[in-house]
Amino acid sequence: MTLWEFLQSRQDILIAQAQEHAGVVLVSMGIATVIGVLTGALTYRKPRLSSLAISLSAAALTIPSFALLGVLIGPLGLGYAPTVVALVIYALLPIIRNTVVGLAEVDPALTEAARGVGMGRLRSLATVEFPIAWPVVLAGIRVSTQMIMGIAAIAAYVGGPGLGNQIFDGLSDLGGVNSTNRALVGTIGVIVLALLFDLALVLVGFLTVPRGVRTGWSPLALFRRSLRVV
Amino acid sequence: MSSEPMISLRQVRKMYQGQARPAVDDFSMDIAAGEIVVLVGPSGCGKTTTMRMVNRMIEPTSGSIRVNGRDILSADQNQLRRSIGYAIQQVGLFPHMTVAKNVSIVPRMLGWDRRRVEQRVDELLDLVGLGAVEYRDRLPRQLSGGQQQRVGVARALAADPPVMLMDEPFGATDPITREHLQSEFLRLQKIIRKTIVFVTHDFDEAIRMGDRIAVLGEGSLIRQFDTPENILAHPADEVVARFVGAGASLKRLNLRRLSDVAWEPAPGRKPPASLPADATLHAALDAMVAAASTQVGVLDADGRLQGLVGIDTLMRAIGDTAPTADPRAEAALEGAAGSVPTEGAA
Numbered sequence: 004m005t006l007w008e009f010l011q012s013r014q015d016i017l018i019a020q021a022q023e024h025a026g027v028v029l030v031s032m033g034i035a036t037v038i039g040v041l042t043g044a045l046t047y048r049k050p051r052l053s054s055l056a057i058s059l060s061a062a063a064l065t066i067p068s069f070a071l072l073g074v075l076i077g078p079l080g081l082g083y084a085p086t087v088v089a090l091v092i093y094a095l096l097p098i099i100r101n102t103v104v105g106l107a108e109v110d111p112a113l114t115e116a117a118r119g120v121g122m123g124r125l126r127s128l129a130t131v132e133f134p135i136a137w138p139v140v141l142a143g144i145r146v147s148t149q150m151i152m153g154i155a156a157i158a159a160y161v162g163g164p165g166l167g168n169q170i171f172d173g174l175s176d177l178g179g180v181n182s183t184n185r186a187l188v189g190t191i192g193v194i195v196l197a198l199l200f201d202l203a204l205v206l207v208g209f210l211t212v213p214r215g216v217r218t219g220w221s222p223l224a225l226f227r228r229s230l231r232v233v
Numbered sequence: 234m235s236s237e238p239m240i241s242l243r244q245v246r247k248m249y250q251g252q253a254r255p256a257v258d259d260f261s262m263d264i265a266a267g268e269i270v271v272l273v274g275p276s277g278c279g280k281t282t283t284m285r286m287v288n289r290m291i292e293p294t295s296g297s298i299r300v301n302g303r304d305i306l307s308a309d310q311n312q313l314r315r316s317i318g319y320a321i322q323q324v325g326l327f328p329h330m331t332v333a334k335n336v337s338i339v340p341r342m343l344g345w346d347r348r349r350v351e352q353r354v355d356e357l358l359d360l361v362g363l364g365a366v367e368y369r370d371r372l373p374r375q376l377s378g379g380q381q382q383r384v385g386v387a388r389a390l391a392a393d394p395p396v397m398l399m400d401e402p403f404g405a406t407d408p409i410t411r412e413h414l415q416s417e418f419l420r421l422q423k424i425i426r427k428t429i430v431f432v433t434h435d436f437d438e439a440i441r442m443g444d445r446i447a448v449l450g451e452g453s454l455i456r457q458f459d460t461p462e463n464i465l466a467h468p469a470d471e472v473v474a475r476f477v478g479a480g481a482s483l484k485r486l487n488l489r490r491l492s493d494v495a496w497e498p499a500p501g502r503k504p505p506a507s508l509p510a511d512a513t514l515h516a517a518l519d520a521m522v523a524a525a526s527t528q529v530g531v532l533d534a535d536g537r538l539q540g541l542v543g544i545d546t547l548m549r550a551i552g553d554t555a556p557t558a559d560p561r562a563e564a565a566l567e568g569a570a571g572s573v574p575t576e577g578a579a
Contacts, residue, residue: 110323110325112321112323112324112325113325113327113328115290115321115323115325116319116321116323116324116325116326116327117325117327118290118314119288119290119314119319119321119325120314120315120319120338120339120342120388121310121311121312121313121314121315121316121339121342122311122338122342123311126342131327134329135327135328135329213329213330214329214372215327215328215329215330215331215372215373215374216328216329
């Protein structure tokens with residue numbers, strides 16, 4: 004079977020697995036964004052706490068994904084749950100760090116002015132500091148999304164959902180009729196999904212970054228911003 | 234004093250942890266409604282700290298501060314700050330908000346309805362000399378430095394607070410823009426009559442802006458608190474004299490205008506140099522020197538020659554001791570209790 008014939012014959016399952024893959028990444032990113040932004044916002048004023056949070060999430064990133072997923076089977080069993088937990092852990096670092104950096108980079112004159120006009124801490128954070136830090140936070144979210152898109156493929160190892168199943172099936176059936184096709188389709192699928200997600204996040208940035216803190220939307224500026232993170 | 238002062242500080246002290254000497258030590262001052270008091274002194278003398286305690290950006294360690302008859306230390310901090318205008322050197326306009334949004338921050342927090350907020354924004358922008366229609370929807374980064382400073386002043390004025398704190402509000406602009414903003418603000422002050430605490434390290438700015446000037450030394454010690462004229466004519470001590478700097482007499486010429494001195498009748502022929510009546514005596518002297526003349530003509534609003542001022546009149550103007558007695562000068566003495574006595578005041 005050629006790759007094309009393979010695609011056509013497995014169309015239904017491939018689409019289902021791509022949807023699962025996208026779904027688990029979306030859910031994990033949602034959770035990681037909430038946890039990461041909250042952690043960043045709560046700690047950015049205390050350098051000791053924020054560097055602790057960053058170090059911890061960086062340390063977690065050094066655990067090989069196979070190992071982490073394996074460890075999680077114990078408490079969480081197989082399937083969806085360990086996948087989401089592992090993905091959230093991996094996604095945290097760029098989000099926490101960019102939230103801390105983004106908020107800490109806000110010009111002190113602005114927080115001073117916010118205080119001076121009678122804004123409380125929370126109001127200043129919500130209406131002044133966070134909107135200004137948002138492009139940097141969003142850049143972190145983009146990096147995390149790209150990263151866990153790939154890691155999600157490995158989650159098939161613990162029975163997780165998604166395109167990783169094609170890759171693992173293909174690899175375990177090495178030499179079989181469709182093994183190359185399977186591994187190839189799984190891999191390309193992940194890449195396509197990653198590109199689509201990134202495009203979506205660029206669009207989100209376009210719609211949500213306030214006009215006054217935009218640095219421009221030329222392809223070059225976008226490219227620079229995507230590099231700014233790690 | 235007939236009426237209660239708008240701002241009153243009593244034995245205010247600020248001690249930072251781990252520092253041997255207080256940043257502000259036993260500071261007392263009364264500021265009357267509608268006057269501009271300039272705190273001037275070398276950097277690190279505690280002038281900004283003193284000013285920032287009035288809206289509790291910095292909490293005093295001890296002492297009492299009353300604003301508009303109210304003890305501010307028992308008030309809610311954020312409510313207090315919304316009722317006191319605050320303009321700083323860095324301006325601090327929020328870059329993601331339009332000019333209108335920036336200006337209307339305090340009114341919106343106070344819950345004004347939309348129509349009233351919009352009207353107020355337009356009114357304020359016109360007041361500070363920025364056309365509302367043109368500038369309302371601009372972003373801060375689309376404004377020049379001077380325009381940003383004006384928006385900063387408009388924001389501080391937004392909820393019509395009786396008291397304003399200004400920390401080198403024109404400091405970040407070039408000298409020409411700065412002078413322009415200063416005189417524009419003084420014109421504005423004639424209309425709005427706010428009680429203003431103005432901090433600067435620039436004595437010339439202090440002379441220009443202040444109804445009264447407090448020259449501060451280390452620990453916010455009041456070395457002299459008096460009208461610009463009196464400080465220039467009678468510096469309380471060596472330190473003040475040094476701070477006033479060279480050319481105190483020339484600076485005094487800046488405080489008076491041609492309209493303040495007696496003119497000789499206009500001659501038949503045109504003098505080599507002429508100035509409008511609201512020009513300062515300093516400008517008059519400059520014009521004389523430039524024209525190599527000992528006289529300068531005085532013009533009315535329509536540019537007609539109305540009189541003549543000679544160099545001897547200028548000399549007498551500087552030679553005069555205290556100008557007309559200022560009722561505030563007495564308050565100065567009371568307010569500056571504990572400081573070096575001001576000689577020659579009133």
